[in-house]
Amino acid sequence: MHYESELREPLILGDKGxxxxxxxxxRPIEGKANKYWWAxxxxxxxxxxxxxxSVSYTLGTxxxxxxxxxxxxxxxxxxxxxxxxxxxxxxTLISAILLLFRQKWRLSINRSAEAMxxxxxICAASFIVSHMGRPWVAYWPLPLPNQFGSLWVNFNSxxxxxxxxxxxxxxxxxxxxxxxxxPDFAVVRDRAKTKGAKFWYTILSFGWTGTAKNxxxxxxxxxxxxGLSTPLVLSVHSxxxxxxxxxxxxxxxxxxxxxxxVAGAIFSGFAMVQTLLIITRKVLxxxxxxxxxxxxxxxxxxxxxxxxxxxxxxxxxxxxWYSGVEYEQYAFINRxxxxxxxxxxSMMTCNVITPQLFWSAKLRTSLFATFFISIFVNIxxxxxxxxxxxxxxxxxxxPSSWTMYSPTxxxxxxFIGSLGxxxxxxxxxxxxxxxxxxxxxxxxxxxxSSQAKKKGAHHHEH
Amino acid sequence: MSTKIAYGIFDDDDVVMHxxxxxxxxxxxxxxxxxxxxxxxxxxxxxxKRTRISKEAxxxxxxxxxxxxxxxxxxxxxxxxxxxxxxxxxxxYKNLPAFIPVTFESTVLCAAxxxxxxxxxxxxxxxGVEPHVIDVRATDDRFxxxxxxxTDADKDAAHSAMKALGAxxxx
Numbered sequence: 001m002h003y004e005s006e007l008r009e010p011l012i013l014g015d016k017g018x019x020x021x022x023x024x025x026x027r028p029i030e031g032k033a034n035k036y037w038w039a040x041x042x043x044x045x046x047x048x049x050x051x052x053x054s055v056s057y058t059l060g061t062x063x064x065x066x067x068x069x070x071x072x073x074x075x076x077x078x079x080x081x082x083x084x085x086x087x088x089x090x091x092t093l094i095s096a097i098l099l100l101f102r103q104k105w106r107l108s109i110n111r112s113a114e115a116m117x118x119x120x121x122i123c124a125a126s127f128i129v130s131h132m133g134r135p136w137v138a139y140w141p142l143p144l145p146n147q148f149g150s151l152w153v154n155f156n157s158x159x160x161x162x163x164x165x166x167x168x169x170x171x172x173x174x175x176x177x178x179x180x181x182x183p184d185f186a187v188v189r190d191r192a193k194t195k196g197a198k199f200w201y202t203i204l205s206f207g208w209t210g211t212a213k214n215x216x217x218x219x220x221x222x223x224x225x226x227g228l229s230t231p232l233v234l235s236v237h238s239x240x241x242x243x244x245x246x247x248x249x250x251x252x253x254x255x256x257x258x259x260x261x262v263a264g265a266i267f268s269g270f271a272m273v274q275t276l277l278i279i280t281r282k283v284l285x286x287x288x289x290x291x292x293x294x295x296x297x298x299x300x301x302x303x304x305x306x307x308x309x310x311x312x313x314x315x316x317x318x319x320x321w322y323s324g325v326e327y328e329q330y331a332f333i334n335r336x337x338x339x340x341x342x343x344x345x346s347m348m349t350c351n352v353i354t355p356q357l358f359w360s361a362k363l364r365t366s367l368f369a370t371f372f373i374s375i376f377v378n379i380x381x382x383x384x385x386x387x388x389x390x391x392x393x394x395x396x397x398x399p400s401s402w403t404m405y406s407p408t409x410x411x412x413x414x415f416i417g418s419l420g421x422x423x424x425x426x427x428x429x430x431x432x433x434x435x436x437x438x439x440x441x442x443x444x445x446x447x448x449s450s451q452a453k454k455k456g457a458h459h460h461e462h
Numbered sequence: 463m464s465t466k467i468a469y470g471i472f473d474d475d476d477v478v479m480h481x482x483x484x485x486x487x488x489x490x491x492x493x494x495x496x497x498x499x500x501x502x503x504x505x506x507x508x509x510x511k512r513t514r515i516s517k518e519a520x521x522x523x524x525x526x527x528x529x530x531x532x533x534x535x536x537x538x539x540x541x542x543x544x545x546x547x548x549x550x551x552x553x554x555y556k557n558l559p560a561f562i563p564v565t566f567e568s569t570v571l572c573a574a575x576x577x578x579x580x581x582x583x584x585x586x587x588x589x590g591v592e593p594h595v596i597d598v599r600a601t602d603d604r605f606x607x608x609x610x611x612x613t614d615a616d617k618d619a620a621h622s623a624m625k626a627l628g629a630x631x632x633x
Contacts (some may be wrong), residue, residue, distance in 0.1 A: 019599075022602045136544040152542055155564055156551070186601045207591025212495040212510060219513050224515070291505075424571060446475075
């Protein structure tokens, strides 16, 4: 039996045993949705509808309905793609990297963070497809035999690496998430009171009963998947960054990009986890499981990764000066003082200054402060991608090609709409799926819950 | 010869972990154990063999590595070498640095999916499989011990042994 010091913060508050955990996690699935859920769901559906309209208009008419031009060929599309992929990274970090480091506080948040990953990557992929303009030829980046002579895809190109990276990341995250869900679906199945629920959760739980051999395999599979997902998640944003870094555009052609993008991805992902969980824990009454301690731990990661991102911004500037390359220097001076200075300084304020507030323990443990700072980080990280993409492109080598870029209502619609594409499945997830990995959380009830700690203290007195 | 199973339902994993060696001492054949979560040390107590699934994952992984390299060699080196920006594709080893990302992703893809599919098939986990539920709370907060017995007398003996060791009820 594993004992833990009473001095460590308990990870489960309240007097919770195995059965109470089951009850608390199953309650949202078995009960009816409240009016806040319906309000959020209606809003998300409206956003999704706007997304459908904007995407259909784009695909039906052509990319000319966007604000792109000959100089700025990538703008909101790839900004949103990178933003969503980055958000996804926190889910994998929590479920895989924190598992390898045996951080038990991951257990109450891994399920919803992984759900966030899955839906965020779907949103990211939707931007890849829509920015192609002709999604019916979206299979062209795949290495398929074709009728254009013996022409194959170019495996030296980071755009092809990206196809492999994103599809591997999505599908592996999906099976990792689903495998963890199987024992929890079995819990819901065995408690189901209606015929319909019994039927659906029997299908979803794949016939799981929880025999010793299956649990043994389950643990090994989870561990190996965590081991595989760890380098995978780091590779995904590295490859995304190489889409830029292997080009010859000043402001993109830098070797710092892979670690800088990965840190930024984790930074923005954790901010999104905070935004989502601060609301979810309240609406679903999960305050005893997603505690202030969990919020504090995530804020520390935001502080660390935010600082890495800040150092990366400054390093980029230094290297531009130190390289002695005129074009590189111009790209950076233009970012900070050119016509898009407001985007650059929004990014600097939101990403470099606001997370530094988390040095204060008082702010780190305040829900209100955390929620607002997480929104700031989400905005700042969106601006980071906009700054990297648009300010690097809009001043081309030849001054006659210099342009400005502004989005049309269609691009704004696709972006706002993609929030609907994210929140519709996420809200359905909170209603139909166990939002906390209860069978995994039960493994720490006897060591890390406040109930166990009370018993431990009692034990020492005698 | 038909065999029967005597089940004992417990409500505390510590009691179960205490009961397992005692039952083994009395030569009862523990065939299975159903629990709502993993229990540390259970596989050792039950003398379960270590699963080979991680080794299988490794095999799937190197299959992925080989397939990716073979594919890229065939497409970009052998079938249609392209000279892009004065950087020709004439030999696998020369292009290897550019081929690493796809090789890596393919390794992870095959290792992860191969392992998970093997896990599902080997553990008979598929959509539509009817679960064999002994106690509906065995996925919630109860623990089921299964002992293989040959006769009804053996079954009664197993039942009373489990009761003596703290089972809530037997069946």
